[in-house]
Amino acid sequence: MINFRAIAQLDTFAVTAQLFKLRPKEWKPVEARGELNNSSFGLGASLLLRAHSPITKENWLEDLPVRSTRDLEQWKTMQQLLEKARRAIMAESLARQYLDGEMGRAMVSRLDPGSSIFWHVDDGPYHEKHIRFHLPLVTNPGCFLYSQSEMLHLEAGTLCYFNNRVRHCAANWGQQARLHLIFEMRKLDAGDADANA
Numbered sequence: 001m002i003n004f005r006a007i008a009q010l011d012t013f014a015v016t017a018q019l020f021k022l023r024p025k026e027w028k029p030v031e032a033r034g035e036l037n038n039s040s041f042g043l044g045a046s047l048l049l050r051a052h053s054p055i056t057k058e059n060w061l062e063d064l065p066v067r068s069t070r071d072l073e074q075w076k077t078m079q080q081l082l083e084k085a086r087r088a089i090m091a092e093s094l095a096r097q098y099l100d101g102e103m104g105r106a107m108v109s110r111l112d113p114g115s116s117i118f119w120h121v122d123d124g125p126y127h128e129k130h131i132r133f134h135l136p137l138v139t140n141p142g143c144f145l146y147s148q149s150e151m152l153h154l155e156a157g158t159l160c161y162f163n164n165r166v167r168h169c170a171a172n173w174g175q176q177a178r179l180h181l182i183f184e185m186r187k188l189d190a191g192d193a194d195a196n197a
Contacts, residue, residue, distance in 0.1 A: 003147030003163035008088035012137050012157045014077040024110045032060040043112035050106040061124025065193045066104055085159050104130040104184035111178040116171040122164040129190035132164045135181040142174030
């Protein structure tokens, strides 16, 4: 496979236990990200953990400085999991050739049963300077990621590189919500985010 690469298996139990206290079914869609929470475009929503502020549809694709949200600052087990994921990625010699070790945006994304995220390409200055990773927290056998002609089901705790710079989508054909930790790492040659924007 070209568009996916498993990196490590991480223990997500402590994060998942806290996750349900945050009531994922009640999360509001992140409109700047294109989440509409309607059956034509995908039922689901995300909880932003690291992002630029303020976030708007107009600046979502811009390469702006990223910081932890209040939700992440209060969620110690998630901070620890993100750090373990970052270390696992940077332990690979291949990653060290391309990444500077800095975490970009991070979110927990909910995709409801029987729903899909339509085909799209993540473009713009932010995505040109970051590489995406997925870490399933809650999944079921009917959940799949698609990147070009490749398809993959990820088991809970499987940290995986995901190519979002080509046409991709996701689907949950199962009976329970899918909750993925999705985050990006900054490319080595990306330079500093535009602090003046």
